[in-house]
Amino acid sequence: MTDRDTRHQQSMQKLKAHVDDKVANATEERGLLMVFTGNGKGKTTAAWGTVTRALGYGYKVGVIQFIKGLWECGERERLNDDANLEVAIMATGFTWDTQNRESDTKACQEVWQEAKRMLEDPEIYLVVLDEITYMMKYGYLDVAEVIAALENRPAEQTVIITGRNANREVVAMADTVTEMQETRHAFNAGLKARRGIDF
Ligand code: ATP
Ligand code: MG
DSSP states (O other): OOHHHHHHHHHHHHHHHHHHHHHHHOOOOOOOEEEEESSSSOHHHHHHHHHHHHHHTTOEEEEEEOSSTTSOOHHHHHHTTOTTEEEEEOTTOOOTTTOOHHHHHHHHHHHHHHHHHHTTOTTEEEEEEETHHHHHHTTSSOHHHHHHHHHTSOTTOEEEEEOSSOOHHHHHHOSEEEEOOOSOOGGGGTOOOOTTTTO
C-alpha cells in the first residue's frame, strides 16, 4: 500500500467510527416535521420524491397543493391512480395574477379543512403541505392554528412543508430543515419552464 492508500484507509476508519457512533445515538422513532424552503429549485420535487418513497412501501399519503394546484404536475399524473394517495387542491389555483384576498382566503380555508383532517388521521403516514408558507405569510391561514395542528398530529405521522420564506416558528419546531440555495436558475437566462422537468 502506498502512503496515500494508508492515509485514505485511516481516514475512512475514523469516518466509519464517527458514523457508527451517530447511528447508535439515533434511537428515537417517530414521524418528522420537515421543511424544504429557500429560493433555489427543488422544494416541491423533493416533497414528491418522498411521497413516492412512502407509497413504495404501501403507506398512505396526503398531499395538499396550496398554490399552482390547478397547474400541470407530472408527479401527480403518475401517482394519482395509487389508492394510497389522496391529493387535495386549492380551488382557485391561486396564482400571482389572481391575488384576490377574499376569494383566495376562502379557497385556502376550504383546502385547509382537508389538511386538518389529514393531520388528525393516524392512518396517514405522510402529509405534504406544498407551498403552505405563502398562505401563512399572506395571512390566509392563522399561524397559531397551523402550529397547533402540527403539534397535535399523530406521533407516527411525518409532515413536509414546502415554500419560500418559511415561518420562523415552524422552522424552529421542525426536525429537518433544508434551505435550497439558488446558485443559478435557467429561468433567469430566459429559458422556459420545461414540461416533465420543471412541472
Ligand atoms: P420544483 O417544483 O421544481 O421543485 P420549487 O418547489 O423549489 O421547484 P417553487 O418556488 O415552488 O420552486 O417554483 C416552482 C416552479 O418555479 C418550478 O417550475 C421551478 O422550476 C420554478 N423555479 C424554482 N425555483 C426557481 C428560481 N429560483 N427561479 C425561477 N424559477 C424557479
Ligand atoms: Mg414548489
